[in-house]
Each structure stands twice: as structure tokens, then as C-alpha cells.
Amino acid sequence: MAITNPTDKLLFEVSADGRRCLRLPALDVPKVDVKQALKGVKLRAKPAPLPEVGELDLVRHFTNLGKKNFSTDRNFYPLGSCTMKYNPKINVTLLSLPGFTKAHPHLPEADLQGHIELMVTLENWLSEISGLPAVTLQPAAGAQGEMTGLMVIKAYFDKKGESKTRRKVIIPDNAHGTNPATAALAGFETVTLKGNAEGNVDLNLLRSLVGPDTAAMMITNPSTLGILEPNMAEIAKILHAAGAQLYMDGANMNAIQGMVRPGDYGVDCMHFNLHKTYSVPHGSGGPGAGPIAVASHLEPFLPTPRPVRNADGSYSLDTKRPDTIGKVRSFFGNYGALVMAYIYMSQLGREGVRRNGENAVLNANYLRARLRGVYHIQNDKACAHEVVFTDKKQHTENDITALDIAKRMIDYNIHPMTIYFPLPAVTGGDGAMMVEPTETESKETLDYFVEVMKKIAQECKENPELVKNAPHTTPVSRVDEKSATTNPQLYCPMCIA
Numbered sequence: 001m002a003i004t005n006p007t008d009k010l011l012f013e014v015s016a017d018g019r020r021c022l023r024l025p026a027l028d029v030p031k032v033d034v035k036q037a038l039k040g041v042k043l044r045a046k047p048a049p050l051p052e053v054g055e056l057d058l059v060r061h062f063t064n065l066g067k068k069n070f071s072t073d074r075n076f077y078p079l080g081s082c083t084m085k086y087n088p089k090i091n092v093t094l095l096s097l098p099g100f101t102k103a104h105p106h107l108p109e110a111d112l113q114g115h116i117e118l119m120v121t122l123e124n125w126l127s128e129i130s131g132l133p134a135v136t137l138q139p140a141a142g143a144q145g146e147m148t149g150l151m152v153i154k155a156y157f158d159k160k161g162e163s164k165t166r167r168k169v170i171i172p173d174n175a176h177g178t179n180p181a182t183a184a185l186a187g188f189e190t191v192t193l194k195g196n197a198e199g200n201v202d203l204n205l206l207r208s209l210v211g212p213d214t215a216a217m218m219i220t221n222p223s224t225l226g227i228l229e230p231n232m233a234e235i236a237k238i239l240h241a242a243g244a245q246l247y248m249d250g251a252n253m254n255a256i257q258g259m260v261r262p263g264d265y266g267v268d269c270m271h272f273n274l275h276k277t278y279s280v281p282h283g284s285g286g287p288g289a290g291p292i293a294v295a296s297h298l299e300p301f302l303p304t305p306r307p308v309r310n311a312d313g314s315y316s317l318d319t320k321r322p323d324t325i326g327k328v329r330s331f332f333g334n335y336g337a338l339v340m341a342y343i344y345m346s347q348l349g350r351e352g353v354r355r356n357g358e359n360a361v362l363n364a365n366y367l368r369a370r371l372r373g374v375y376h377i378q379n380d381k382a383c384a385h386e387v388v389f390t391d392k393k394q395h396t397e398n399d400i401t402a403l404d405i406a407k408r409m410i411d412y413n414i415h416p417m418t419i420y421f422p423l424p425a426v427t428g429g430d431g432a433m434m435v436e437p438t439e440t441e442s443k444e445t446l447d448y449f450v451e452v453m454k455k456i457a458q459e460c461k462e463n464p465e466l467v468k469n470a471p472h473t474t475p476v477s478r479v480d481e482k483s484a485t486t487n488p489q490l491y492c493p494m495c496i497a
């Protein structure tokens with residue numbers, strides 16, 4: 001008979017009636033009749049069937065569960081497009097200071113001086129990096145930054161009386177998926193721009209699409225193919241000549257920060273993903289921050305309140321802005337995320353910001369060079385901060401897919417890279433494997449990754465079933481991902497009385 005360690009069981013399975021972590025003292029206040037106190041509220045007929053366990057069992061259960069998880073603190077996490085860089089502990093240590101944790105956004109302005117100064121400083125840094133004069137920190141994610149940017153652009157055209165005619169947003173097929181989704185949500189019609197043979201913008205095609213009905217182009221630079229768009233200045237000229245705006249998805253600023261300023265080549269509006277580029281931890285949906293930077297003609301439309309430095313050196317929150325699009329997030333956005341980005345950037349300084357970008361690009365190109373010939377490379381030329389391999393070779397030779405390879409990486413304690421993104425339509429039908437090492441990894445870790453990827457390529461040839469059935473070291477082996485999304489079982493059978 002198999003012996004199971006109780007720490008490997010569900011809490012419901014080890015639950016025993018009456019077991020407690022904590023016993024409350026006898027009631028020393030008058031007893032309240034809950035039904036009476038919550039009159040009109042739907043109450044449970046009987047108590048919820050919660051597991052009853054002792055403290056030690058509870059601690060072991062969650063400690064062991066935590067160890068089964070992947071995190072940048074424990075594993076290499078080259079999840080392309082997500083920039084899973086290490087988050088220095090000092091970010092959280094300083095954010096835990098009572099000056100931050102006990103501050104309330106409704107404090108009078110006089111007591112918020114340090115906080116407003118921090119926001120003004122962070123805005124100034126992002127402004128310097130983007131080459132654009134005004135920034136708002138309010139959007140809580142990259143996608144919300146995109147939405148805010150398009151709302152600002154719409155408000156600008158409203159003011160000029162052109163918003164009824166400018167209905168189209170042009171989006172290259174190598175853009176991040178949130179770009180077309182945002183444009184549609186913002187009420188625009190999206191027009192897909194097919195890339196040229198190199199995966200860049202086809203200028204002639206763009207010229208043929210831009211017209212008086214164009215509101216903007218949304219371009220992800222570097223693109224999701226991990227390559228830089230070489231013709232940004234020309235693209236900006238084409239749009240501006242037609243009175244349209246150039247929006248840049250700057251979530252991939254890790255590749256160009258401190259080296260190129262988007263405002264200098266004509267970008268009118270862009271967003272940052274602080275939770276990618278400036279180390280704010282993210283995953284599972286946040287909390288993050290997606291500030292936008294804009295050219296001066298778009299500044300009047302930014303969300304309120306605007307943190308400002310007054311002539312006498314004091315700080316205030318400016319709400320008297322007649323053309324503002326209003327608020328896009330409560331109070332000042334995800335303030336904790338802003339504080340962490342501020343701490344991270346202040347540690348780096350100007351030189352450090354640039355060095356991060358250079359090292360992120362160097363690391364991605366190192367992996368590209370070392371794995372050339374082992375895996376097919378979508379665009380085998382200098383890449384930005386991420387490199388896109390595909391499963392073309394392994395698929396053709398051994399019927400092994402990007403998903404199989406990604407699953408096998410788990411057995412080597414490496415988080416799988418992003419797969420099937422960019423979409424097969426952009427990768428010539430092959431399964432993409434998008435690797436983003438970030439600047440925070442050592443050469444030893446990168447070399448380990450290379451050796452693992454070579455070993456897996458060898459396994460694909462010699463023992464394909466091993467790869468097809470991976471992972472083998474996890475509590476549950478290959479799961480049926482399709483059913484997990486199309487027919488999710490979101491209940492615990494043990495909880496159903």
C-alpha cells in the first residue's frame with residue numbers, strides 16, 4: 001500500500017473535527033443574534049465546511065506548496081515578453097516603512113508632501129527616459145496605460161473636432177496582443193499592418209493605409225519578435241503628415257532604456273510597464289503600474305490629479321484641468337508599485353538604467369548565438385532583449401512541439417519560456433519559444449540554460465516520448481490544458497455537502 005505523507009495531502013483530507021490553530025477565549029461581551037443583526041441578508045443554512053487543522057499542519061502545508069511554485073527567487077524564469085527580473089529585497093523593505101504603509105491618500109496635502117515629491121520625481125525620470133515632456137503614473141497596468149493613451153488621443157481629436165472622422169488605429173501584426181484589444185475597447189476600428197520579410201513595418205504598405213480617417217498607429221517597439229523597428233522616425237513622419245498620432249507600446253523599454261528616447265524619433269504617446277522594466281514584482285495579474293508619457297500637445301488631456309512642484313518648492317495635486325479625461329484609477333494609481341520602481345531606479349542612476357538595457361540585450365544575444373543550430377531562430381539577426389526560437393526543427397524531425405519542450409524544462413527547474421507567442425501567423429506557422437533572460441542573470445545561469453536546451457534537443461532525437469510526456473518531477477504530470485480552460489472544475493468536491 002502506498003504511504004502518503006500528510007503534508008502532501010489536501011487540507012480537507014487531513015482535517016479533523018475540532019482541531020484548531022487558535023482557541024478564542026470565552027465571550028466577554030453580550031452575545032449577538034446574527035440572524036437578527038443581519039436581517040434581510042441571505043445567510044448560510046449551515047456553517048461552511050472549512051478544514052480544521054492544527055497550526056503546524058497548516059504551516060507545513062503552505063510552506064510545501066510554496067516550494068512547489070516557481071519564482072525568480074528560486075528559479076531561472078525566462079518568460080518572454082514578461083521580463084521576470086529579480087526584484088531586490090530593498091524595494092519591499094523600504095516600502096514597508098511606516099511612512100509608506102501608514103499613509104492615507106486622504107491625508108491633507110501638507111502631510112502628503114514627500115509622497116507627491118516622490119511621484120513628481122518618478123514622473124521626471126520617466127519623462128527623461130522617454131524624451132517626452134509629461135507623464136501620468138495613474139494607469140495600473142500596461143494595458144490600462146494603452147487605454148489611457150488612446151483616450152488622451154481621442155480627447156485631443158475631440159478638441160480639434162476630428163474624432164468623428166479619425167476612426168482607425170493601425171497596428172502591425174507583430175504588436176503585443178493587448179494593442180488591438182485596447183484599440184477596439186477604446187471604440188476604434190483596428191487595421192492590421194502585415195510586416196515585411198524581416199518582420200518590420202512595410203513603409204509602402206503603411207503609406208497606403210494612412211489617411212484622414214487614421215487616428216493613430218500603435219507600435220510595439222521592440223516588437224514581439226524581439227527585434228527593433230529600424231524606421232521609427234520615418235513611420236512618425238508618415239503619420240504626422242496625415243495628422244495622425246504615433247503610440248508606442250513601451251513595455252519592452254528594457255531593451256532601449258537610456259540608449260534611445262522614443263520622443264526623439266517622433267512618438268507622441270507611449271506607456272511603460274514599471275512591473276517589467278523597473279523590477280516591481282508581477283505575475284498573476286498584478287499589482288503593476290503602466291504610466292504613460294506624452295508630447296506637449298497631449299498633456300492637457302492627462303488624468304487628474306496631476307502631482308506638481310510649485311514655484312516655492314512645495315508640492316500639490318492639481319485638479320483644475322478643464323481638458324482632462326478624468327481619473328483612470330482611484331487616488332494615485334498603484335502607489336506601492338510606484339514606490340518600488342522609484343527605489344529601484346534611484347539605486348541604478350542614469351548609468352545603471354542604461355547598463356541594464358545593454359546587459360538585457362547582451363544576454364538575449366548570447367543565448368541566440370549559443371543555441372543557433374540547435375533550435376530554429378525566427379529572425380537570426382541581432383535581437384533586442386528577447387530572442388524567439390521555434391519548434392520547426394524538432395517538430396519536423398521528431399514531431400515534438402514547443403509545448404513539449406516547455407514542459408520538459410520544468411524537470412530541469414527552469415520556468416518554461418513563453419510559447420506560441422508571437423502567434424504562428426507571424427512565425428511562419430511554427431510554434432514560437434520566446435526567451436527573455438533579463439539583465440539580472442549570471443553567465444553561469446545562462447550557460448546552464450544553454451546546456452539544458454541542448455540536452456532537451458538531444459532527448460527529442462533519442463527519447464522523444466520522454467519529452468512528449470514531460471514533466472516527470474512534478475506532483476501532477478502533463479495536464480490537459482484545453483479541458484482546464486474549456487471545462488474548468490472550480491469547486492472542491494469535498495466542500496459540496
Ligand SMILES: Cc1ncc(COP(=O)(O)O)c(C=O)c1O
Pocket residue numbers: 081082140141142143144176178220249251252273276288290
Ligand atoms: C509588449 C507588451 N505590451 C503590453 C503589455 C500589457 O501589460 P499588462 O500585462 O501590464 O497589462 C505587456 C505585458 O507584458 C507587454 O509585454
